[in-house]
Amino acid sequence: MPDMPSQHVPMPLGEFELIRRYFDRPGSGIGDDCALLRPTPGLQWLVSTDMLVEGRHFLSTVSPQALGHKALAVNLSDLAASGATPRVFFLALALPRADAAWLEAFAQGLFALADEHGIQLVGGDTTAGPLNLCITAMGEAPRAIARSGAQVGDEIWVSGVLGDARLALEVFRGHVALEAEAFAACRERMERPTPRVALGQALQGVASSCIDLSDGLIGDLGHVLSASGVGATLKLDALPRSSWLAAQAPALQHTCLLTGGDDYELLFTVPPGRPLPVVDVPLTRIGRIVEAPGLHLRDAQGHAVAFEGRGFDHFASS
Amino acid sequence: MPDMPSQHVPMPLGEFELIRRYFDRPGSGIGDDCALLRPTPGLQWLVSTDMLVEGRHFLSTVSPQALGHKALAVNLSDLAASGATPRVFFLALALPRADAAWLEAFAQGLFALADEHGIQLVGGDTTAGPLNLCITAMGEAPRAIARSGAQVGDEIWVSGVLGDARLALEVFRGHVALEAEAFAACRERMERPTPRVALGQALQGVASSCIDLSDGLIGDLGHVLSASGVGATLKLDALPRSSWLAAQAPALQHTCLLTGGDDYELLFTVPPGRPLPVVDVPLTRIGRIVEAPGLHLRDAQGHAVAFEGRGFDHFASS
Numbered sequence: 001m002p003d004m005p006s007q008h009v010p011m012p013l014g015e016f017e018l019i020r021r022y023f024d025r026p027g028s029g030i031g032d033d034c035a036l037l038r039p040t041p042g043l044q045w046l047v048s049t050d051m052l053v054e055g056r057h058f059l060s061t062v063s064p065q066a067l068g069h070k071a072l073a074v075n076l077s078d079l080a081a082s083g084a085t086p087r088v089f090f091l092a093l094a095l096p097r098a099d100a101a102w103l104e105a106f107a108q109g110l111f112a113l114a115d116e117h118g119i120q121l122v123g124g125d126t127t128a129g130p131l132n133l134c135i136t137a138m139g140e141a142p143r144a145i146a147r148s149g150a151q152v153g154d155e156i157w158v159s160g161v162l163g164d165a166r167l168a169l170e171v172f173r174g175h176v177a178l179e180a181e182a183f184a185a186c187r188e189r190m191e192r193p194t195p196r197v198a199l200g201q202a203l204q205g206v207a208s209s210c211i212d213l214s215d216g217l218i219g220d221l222g223h224v225l226s227a228s229g230v231g232a233t234l235k236l237d238a239l240p241r242s243s244w245l246a247a248q249a250p251a252l253q254h255t256c257l258l259t260g261g262d263d264y265e266l267l268f269t270v271p272p273g274r275p276l277p278v279v280d281v282p283l284t285r286i287g288r289i290v291e292a293p294g295l296h297l298r299d300a301q302g303h304a305v306a307f308e309g310r311g312f313d314h315f316a317s318s
Numbered sequence: 319m320p321d322m323p324s325q326h327v328p329m330p331l332g333e334f335e336l337i338r339r340y341f342d343r344p345g346s347g348i349g350d351d352c353a354l355l356r357p358t359p360g361l362q363w364l365v366s367t368d369m370l371v372e373g374r375h376f377l378s379t380v381s382p383q384a385l386g387h388k389a390l391a392v393n394l395s396d397l398a399a400s401g402a403t404p405r406v407f408f409l410a411l412a413l414p415r416a417d418a419a420w421l422e423a424f425a426q427g428l429f430a431l432a433d434e435h436g437i438q439l440v441g442g443d444t445t446a447g448p449l450n451l452c453i454t455a456m457g458e459a460p461r462a463i464a465r466s467g468a469q470v471g472d473e474i475w476v477s478g479v480l481g482d483a484r485l486a487l488e489v490f491r492g493h494v495a496l497e498a499e500a501f502a503a504c505r506e507r508m509e510r511p512t513p514r515v516a517l518g519q520a521l522q523g524v525a526s527s528c529i530d531l532s533d534g535l536i537g538d539l540g541h542v543l544s545a546s547g548v549g550a551t552l553k554l555d556a557l558p559r560s561s562w563l564a565a566q567a568p569a570l571q572h573t574c575l576l577t578g579g580d581d582y583e584l585l586f587t588v589p590p591g592r593p594l595p596v597v598d599v600p601l602t603r604i605g606r607i608v609e610a611p612g613l614h615l616r617d618a619q620g621h622a623v624a625f626e627g628r629g630f631d632h633f634a635s636s
Contacts, residue, residue: 032400032462032464032465032545033366033396033397033399033400033465033529033530034364034365034366034396034397034399034400034402034457034462035364035365035366036362036363036364036400036462037362037363037364037365038362038363039357039363041359041360042359044354044355044356045354045355045356045357045363046352046353046354046355047352047353047355047408047440047441047454048351048352048353048441049408049409049410049441049442049443049452049454050410050443051410051411051412051443051445051447051450051452053412053445053446053447053448053450054447055447056445056446056447057445077351078351078352079351079352081351081352082350082351082352082354084352090365090367090454091367092367092368092369092452092454093369094369094371094450122365123365123366123367124367125367125368125369125452127369127371127374127375128371128374129369129371129372129373129374129448129450130371130447130448130450132369132371132412132447132448132450132452134367134369134410134443134450134452136365136367136408136410136454139352144350144352144354146350147350147351211351212351227350
């Protein structure tokens, strides 16, 4: 669709040339009104859409390369939670200006991750406007893993470690100081999260439910519990964390672990005794599904712990 | 994914409540990490993504109801150009604030058009940020109509009338004055375009190529010509226009007809002698596909007409 003609801003690079130069790779099929897909007969299609806004989902200090990575990673993480194999994605991009160096770095970060997971950019849209990235990613699975399958007695597991992305944000906000090496590692977790695609696929037939930890453990586990009509007990001490997070004050650790968000690890439930897949990311058992509704936090001695935080809400007032 | 906690703005309505109240209709399946689709075996899937930015794709004077209509209409128009039957769509929405009256009107406009075409909202994303709407719409077809099928000798047709949306914009810009009734009609065309979905479906097996007129006749026909490796002659006098556009100065008429954009009519090519479908929108023959590359404009006497304009480019410097 056209811009309003009166709003044109001088740009060194045209829209179609911009697409051709940075985003149209051989065989992509980009250019028609619609992208044409031929779904594999008998498989389900899983679709995820995420919109990233500067200052809300990423800091203005992020490199365009990391931003290209993260914009796709958050969608791959959603596909991973469904156990899907990534296939194609669509990129809609609003840019304040068509800056060649920025676009080149952004495309590099985007396609490096896309190639790693064999997912192809097949369409999208570009326009001038406040920086905004919207990616819709699609994958296939024989049978998607849902949030709603958790059963009383199931074990609750998570991949990787939690809370580092939030810890990096606390450093950017000036609330915490970290050694350079620890900060670099946390910042990498915040800016270049690793979607657990292979784990998600390996959980097909194993996990009774799965979700990716994007909005914080309490909020995201809460979605599983309400969708499944169950409750959970969580062992606070069992939550996997890095050595630098473990060195922080307990209150900050709990904030980062329980409500930090931006982890992009998978949280999943497994019936007791069912063997876990062998994958190259650590898996930690953190609790159990119970009948009593709600989320029950326990300390190392098994005593109840109160926690006031909650998951992120983009329009919340706190 | 989470907002940056430091950026929270007080909002009267939470994100999940916002989705539940305005966008989650019975049976939509909204809420999992991914939407789950079961494609019809043997059919192709067509996918369109369009991003709308305030001040660029719509004026701040537009009603939220019209905006809800238009955001979906531009995607349905892309599906129509492929001859697809609309099935599902995804909405990503960045909003400066969660305003109940705005959301209610927006959802009303959106779902009125969705229901008309039997397309279902099955997923998306909401976040705070500068107003931005990104819709990804999906449809099915036995065999998509492409831009690349135009053959030398084919007739070129368009649906409806062209140029009214641009004429309305010229009124908003203060360049033209119109009678109230004519302005209301033009403004309706700009703010509430009618996607030609039934026509697109009826053109399966009839049209050799098809495109929707979103960026202006010259630019969009240019896409067909370059994709098909052919040229075209266009009869300027044959271009269908409203009586109020026909009453304007010839230069303005040509601008509105040839480069106006925002028409959302279909332009398609048909081999000579092949019968057209019977549809409830007027169809006009405006030219012919020829071997000589490029677009050749002709006046009523068949003489060549020079025209400097071109289609819209979101990053163009003119």
